[in-house]
Structures are given as C-alpha cells and as structure tokens.
Amino acid sequence: xxxxxxxxxxxxxxxxxxxxxxxxxxxxxxxxxxxxxxxxxxxxxxxxxxxxxxxxxxxxxxxxxxxxxxxxxxxxxxxxxxxxxxxxxxxxxxxxxxxxxxxxxxxxxxxxxxxxxxxxxxxxxxxxxxxxxxxxxxxxxxxxxxxxxxxxxxxxxxxxxxxxxxxxxxxxxxxxxxxxxxxxxxxxxxxxxxxxxxxxxxxxxxxxxxxxxxxxxxxxxxxxxxxxxxxxxxxxxxxxxxxxxxxxxxxxx
Ligand SMILES: C[S@@+](CC[C@H](N)C(=O)[O-])C[C@H]1O[C@@H](n2cnc3c(N)ncnc32)[C@H](O)[C@@H]1O
Numbered sequence: 001x002x003x004x005x006x007x008x009x010x011x012x013x014x015x016x017x018x019x020x021x022x023x024x025x026x027x028x029x030x031x032x033x034x035x036x037x038x039x040x041x042x043x044x045x046x047x048x049x050x051x052x053x054x055x056x057x058x059x060x061x062x063x064x065x066x067x068x069x070x071x072x073x074x075x076x077x078x079x080x081x082x083x084x085x086x087x088x089x090x091x092x093x094x095x096x097x098x099x100x101x102x103x104x105x106x107x108x109x110x111x112x113x114x115x116x117x118x119x120x121x122x123x124x125x126x127x128x129x130x131x132x133x134x135x136x137x138x139x140x141x142x143x144x145x146x147x148x149x150x151x152x153x154x155x156x157x158x159x160x161x162x163x164x165x166x167x168x169x170x171x172x173x174x175x176x177x178x179x180x181x182x183x184x185x186x187x188x189x190x191x192x193x194x195x196x197x198x199x200x201x202x203x204x205x206x207x208x209x210x211x212x213x214x215x216x217x218x219x220x221x222x223x224x225x226x227x228x229x230x231x232x233x234x235x236x237x238x239x240x241x242x243x244x245x246x247x248x249x250x251x252x253x
C-alpha cells in the first residue's frame with residue numbers, strides 16, 4: 001500500500017472501486033465469505049430479529065443486511081459519504097447493475113431457490129430509508145432526526161474507520177448505542193490492530209484497536225456481550241489492509 005495517498009477525507013472514497021473489489025469478483029467473495037457466514041449464523045442461530053434495523057456506515061454495499069432481511073420488518077441503510085448514499089439510492093432504484101456473487105453465496109447458505117435478483121428485491125422491499133450518519137456526533141442521524149430507535153444495529157468496518165484513537169472509538173460506540181432500543185442487539189464487526197485500508201488510490205487511516213479495547217468500549221456503553229470471535233486476514237484481503245485480523249461482537253443493550 002506504500003504508493004497510495006494517505007487520507008482521512010471520505011470524499012476520496014470511490015464506491016465503484018469498492019464494489020468492484022469487495023463484491024464483484026471471485027477474490028471479493030473470498031474476502032467477504034467469513035462475514036457472510038457469520039451474519040447468516042448469527043441471525044439464524046441466535047434468534048436475533050425485531051421490527052427496525054439500522055446498518056451503520058453501509059458504504060456502497062448491502063452485503064451486511066442480506067441475512068438480516070429475513071429477520072426484521074424494516075431496514076435503514078446509512079453512511080457518512082454522500083457518494084455512498086447516492087450509490088445506495090441507485091441500488092434501491094435498480095439504476096446500477098448489481099454484482100450477484102455475494103447474494104448468490106448468501107442464497108446458497110440459506111438453501112433457498114431464489115435468483116440473485118429475487119433475493120435482492122426481497123432486501124429492497126424492506127428498505128425504508130437511506131440516511132446520512134456521522135458516528136462521531138452525539139446525534140449520529142442529525143439533531144433533526146425524530147424517526148425513532150432501532151431493535152437491531154449492524155456496524156461493519158465503520159467505527160474504527162471513523163476515528164483515530166480509542167477514546168474516539170468508545171464515544172462512537174456510545175453514540176451508536178443511543179439509537180438502539182433497550183434490549184436491542186448490536187452486531188459490531190471491525191479490524192483488529194490495523195490502521196489502513198485501501199479504497200482506490202487512497203489508504204484510509206483509522207484507529208488500531210485490540211480485543212480488550214473493543215470489549216471494554218462495549219461494556220462501558222452498557223452492553224452484555226453474547227458473542228466475541230476473531231478471524232484471520234485472508235491472503236486476498238491482506239493486499240488492501242494492514243490489519244492483523246477481524247472481530248465480530250454480538251451484544252445486547
Ligand atoms: C470500510 S467502509 C465499510 C463499508 C461497509 N459497511 C462494509 O462492511 O464493507 C467504511 C465506511 O464507513 C463510513 N464512515 C466513515 N466515517 C464515518 C462516520 N464518521 N460516520 C459514519 N460512517 C462513516 C465510510 O463512508 C465508509 O462507507
């Protein structure tokens with residue numbers, strides 16, 4: 001990643017590059033497979049569900065809500081970067097051609113007989129909003145937001161990307177938690193002990209965080225951790241990040 005330009009400016013985040021590299025190819029599926037397996041398992045085996053789900057920092061990819069879509073009534077996608085929100089709006093209106101590898105893989109996990117287009121439409125039917133969000137703000141969805149709280153929140157590779165230190169990470173967990181109903185579930189997926197991730201010609205800097213720091217941030221925000229797991233970085237993913245691994249936490253508020 002040496003030749004890339006270091007940035008913290010999400011105006012430099014290219015949604016088309018991201019989808020091409022993390023959703024569209026055989027390599028992308030290898031990179032995403034562990035998350036897809038985990039999300040499928042969590043929603044089927046842990047009996048997680050509810051009325052309203054918020055995906056925090058969705059980026060331009062809806063892979064994190066495919067499994068969830070069978071277990072909630074309403075899905076809200078969100079992101080900080082306007083170009084990612086625009087990409088998601090185009091996805092919702094079917095104004096862009098959607099790579100099918102990720103959805104086909106989830107269909108294989110679910111053992112259903114649908115096409116990727118049919119399963120993608122099932123997800124679209126649940127989407128009720130595509131919202132601007134800033135997890136560094138005490139009012140992440142904006143001070144004017146009065147749309148209510150959520151029963152399930154998913155955040156995948158967003159919170160460590162949004163800040164540069166552990167204190168900032170803790171605050172973001174608290175901000176996100178303010179959007180979750182009591183008794184609700186937070187599924188938080190992220191990088192362990194890495195600072196950079198490539199998107200296009202840029203490497204985006206975030207906080208390097210370890211297991212103890214993740215768990216204490218969750219405990220401090222009032223969560224009971226139901227599951228904490230770590231996974232190694234694949235050879236394919238190591239091309240795009242300096243992270244040592246990934247964590248996934250499932251916790252109740
Ligand atoms: C590495 S991408 C992850 C996208 C997607 N969730 C995934 O799992 O592939 C990080 C995302 O976090 C978003 N982001 C960065 N800063 C943020 C902030 N302060 N609040 C909310 N989202 C932020 C970026 O715009 C980007 O879409």
